[in-house]
Amino acid sequence: MYLTKEEERMYDGELGETLQKAMEILVAIGEIYEADKLIPIKNAHIAGVSYKTIGDAGLEWIKNLHGKVRVPSTLNPMGMDRERWKEMGISEEFHSKQMRVMRAYEDLGISSECTCTPYYVTEVKRGDTLAWSESSAVSFVNSVIGARTNREGAPSALASALVGKTPRYGLHIEENRVPQVFIDVRTELSGSDYGALGCIVGEILGEKIPLFSFRSKPSEDELKYLCAAMGASGAVGMCHFVHEKTNAKKLPEKITIEKKDIESMYGENDPEIIAMGCPHCSERELEKIANLLRGKKVRKELWICVSRRIKERRGDLVRIIESSGAKVICDTCMVVSPATERFERMMVDSGKAVRYVKTMCDVEVALGKREDCVKIAME
Ligand code: F3S
Numbered sequence: 001m002y003l004t005k006e007e008e009r010m011y012d013g014e015l016g017e018t019l020q021k022a023m024e025i026l027v028a029i030g031e032i033y034e035a036d037k038l039i040p041i042k043n044a045h046i047a048g049v050s051y052k053t054i055g056d057a058g059l060e061w062i063k064n065l066h067g068k069v070r071v072p073s074t075l076n077p078m079g080m081d082r083e084r085w086k087e088m089g090i091s092e093e094f095h096s097k098q099m100r101v102m103r104a105y106e107d108l109g110i111s112s113e114c115t116c117t118p119y120y121v122t123e124v125k126r127g128d129t130l131a132w133s134e135s136s137a138v139s140f141v142n143s144v145i146g147a148r149t150n151r152e153g154a155p156s157a158l159a160s161a162l163v164g165k166t167p168r169y170g171l172h173i174e175e176n177r178v179p180q181v182f183i184d185v186r187t188e189l190s191g192s193d194y195g196a197l198g199c200i201v202g203e204i205l206g207e208k209i210p211l212f213s214f215r216s217k218p219s220e221d222e223l224k225y226l227c228a229a230m231g232a233s234g235a236v237g238m239c240h241f242v243h244e245k246t247n248a249k250k251l252p253e254k255i256t257i258e259k260k261d262i263e264s265m266y267g268e269n270d271p272e273i274i275a276m277g278c279p280h281c282s283e284r285e286l287e288k289i290a291n292l293l294r295g296k297k298v299r300k301e302l303w304i305c306v307s308r309r310i311k312e313r314r315g316d317l318v319r320i321i322e323s324s325g326a327k328v329i330c331d332t333c334m335v336v337s338p339a340t341e342r343f344e345r346m347m348v349d350s351g352k353a354v355r356y357v358k359t360m361c362d363v364e365v366a367l368g369k370r371e372d373c374v375k376i377a378m379e
Contacts, residue, residue, distance in 0.1 A: 001036060001037060001167065002036060003027070004038075007163075007165075010163065011024070011027060018065045018066045018067045018162060019067065019162060021065070022158070022159035022160075023163060026156065026165070027167075029167055030167030030169065035168050036168055036169075037167075037168055038165035038167055039166060039167075040164060041129050041131045041160055041164060041165060041166050042071065042128045043072045043073060043122055043124070044071055044072075044073040044130070044131045044132065044157050044158070045073070045074050045130070045132040045157060046073060046105070046133055046157045047076040047153075047157065048154025048158075049076050049077065049078045049079075049101060049102075049105070049114060050079035050098070050336035050337070051094060051097045051098040052079045052337065053079075053336060054154075059097060059100055059101050059104065061155075062104040062108075063100070065104075065108060066108075067108065067162065068109035069108055069162055070161070070162065072111070072122065073109070074110070074118045074122060075110060075111065075112060075114045075115075076116055076133070077115060077116055077305075077331060077332045077333045077336050077337075078101065079094065079098050079336055079337050079338060080094070080331065080332050080337055081329050081331050081332055082099075082102075082330075083330075084329065088329075088337065088339040089342055090338070090339055108162070113307065114331040114332070115308075115309075115331075116134045116333070117137065117280040117282070119137065119140060119145060120280075120282060120283075120307060120309070121307055124145055125145065125147065126145060126147065127146065127147065127148070128141075129149070129172065130148065130149040131149060131157050131160030131166040132157060133152035133154050135232065135237075136227055136228030136231050136232070137279070138152075138231065138237055139227035139230060139237055142171055142177070142238035143227055143238045143239045143240070143241075148177075149171065149172075150170040150171050150172065151231070151237050152166075170237070178209065179210060179211035179239075179251060180208045180251065181205060181209070181211070181252075181253040181254070182213070183201055183210045183212045183213065183254075183257060184254060184255070185197065185212060185215065185257045186215075186256060186257065186258050187215065187259035189214065189222070189262065191222065191225075191371075192349045192367065194218060194223065194225040194226040194229075195225040195228065195349070195350045195352065195353075196229070196265035196351050196367060197226060197262060197351075198225065198227065198228065198229025198351045199230075199232070199265060199351040199354065199355060200233075200261055200265065201230060201233075201234070201236075202229060202231065202233030202236055203233045204234070205230070205236050206234050206235055206236075207236065207237070208236070209236065209238055209239060210230075210236065210255075211239070211241070211251060212242070213242055221282055224279055224282070226351075228279050228350065228351070228352035229350070229352045232352040232356055233355050265351070265367055266367050266369070267367060268368075269346075269347060271343075271345045271346050271376065272345050273302075273334075273343040273346050274374075274376060274377045275303040275305065276289065276303070276348065276349050277303070277304050277306055277333065278305065278334065278335065278348060278353035278356075280306050280307050281304060282310070283317075286304070286321070287314075287317055288370070289321060289326075290321050292371065292374040293320060293324040294320050294324075296324050296378055297324055297325055298324050298325040298326050298377040298378050299325075299378060299379060300376070300377045300378075300379070302324075302325070302327065302374075303326070303329045303334060304321060304326060304328050304329065305329050305333045306330060307330065308330040326377065334346065334348065334357060335353060335361060340357075340363055341362055341363060343363055344363065344364060345363065345365070345366075346361075346363045346364070346366075347365070347376060348368070348373070349367070349369060349373045353365070354367045
């Protein structure tokens with residue numbers, strides 16, 4: 001991979017140990033994927049923030065880095081709401097370790113806004129080059145916004161933030177962004193159905209890029225649920241969608257999805273906790289949830305996960321939701337917080353959450369439609 005003079009100096013350690021470590025990561029990845037050079041990024045989004053997932057080894061690694069990031073950078077959710085951690089049942093010890101992780105990132109100049117929907121809090125537009133390491137956000141910005149990022153790991157996104165560049169390969173190159181598999185969706189979908197669809201196709205596709213044909217146009221929020229689930233059950237970094245089968249004939253593979261496939265993904269489990277907002281809710285979703293809860297009372301634990309920025313911006317909706325007894329939780333989520341593990345059964349409205357709660361939390365989980373989740377919370 002070609003390196004400029006300045007990049008060579010970083011790689012050789014002339015600009016300090018942290019930049020050297022960062023360059024070693026970027027060069028190693030660049031060589032594996034046969035990148036020709038490093039390209040400048042507009043911003044970086046860094047996963048690997050919850051103490052639950054990174055532990056002491058991760059904390060030590062971040063603490064040993066010095067200097068400042070060269071581009072605006074945001075963080076993925078951590079393991080607790082920084083204001084409501086006691087109410088969530090988080091221990092003093094976890095809180096203290098989690099705050100040390102946060103401070104270590106802040107010392108590097110990274111914004112401690114912890115959300116998996118950085119596209120709601122950072123300006124991102126078509127054609128931007130990014131280095132993001134949250135698979136749901138990667139797929140969303142590539143597919144819906146038209147920006148470009150590979151599925152970075154936490155260390156490579158952090159390395160890119162420090163260097164301000166990323167290796168040029170994969171989804172940064174136009175010819176690697178073309179659809180490979182046609183997905184013929186032969187049923188009307190709405191809301192959580194898109195997450196169910198993402199779970200099904202992600203598993204079949206692996207890293208391949210799909211072209212979806214839908215019966216009707218999905219909303220941006222529905223595409224967010226689709227992208228998140230595909231990135232969780234497979235390694236899909238982006239998708240395309242049409243409302244007619246224009247390019248379908250040219251694609252070598254085809255998958256057909258029927259109503260029964262989607263329905264088979266839903267379950268019932270008499271949940272003790274219902275959690276929504278995976279990925280974190282948009283303002284539109286918060287509004288829909290507020291409308292479902294207006295004037296009602298919930299009898300079960302109900303979490304709505306959202307970025308702190310949106311919670312602060314929409315205090316009106318938060319008041320309606322919390323008057324019902326539900327909690328609007330920030331900085332974290334049902335998967336990366338240890339707080340959900342005191343429950344035995346959870347219901348979620350997101351395909352990605354089903355997938356990850358199953359593998360990362362010791363909690364039984366079922367997928368429900370958003371309206372049913374709210375209804376069950378009130379029973
Ligand atoms: Fe976000 Fe947690 Fe889901 S980080 S995408 S809410 S698993």
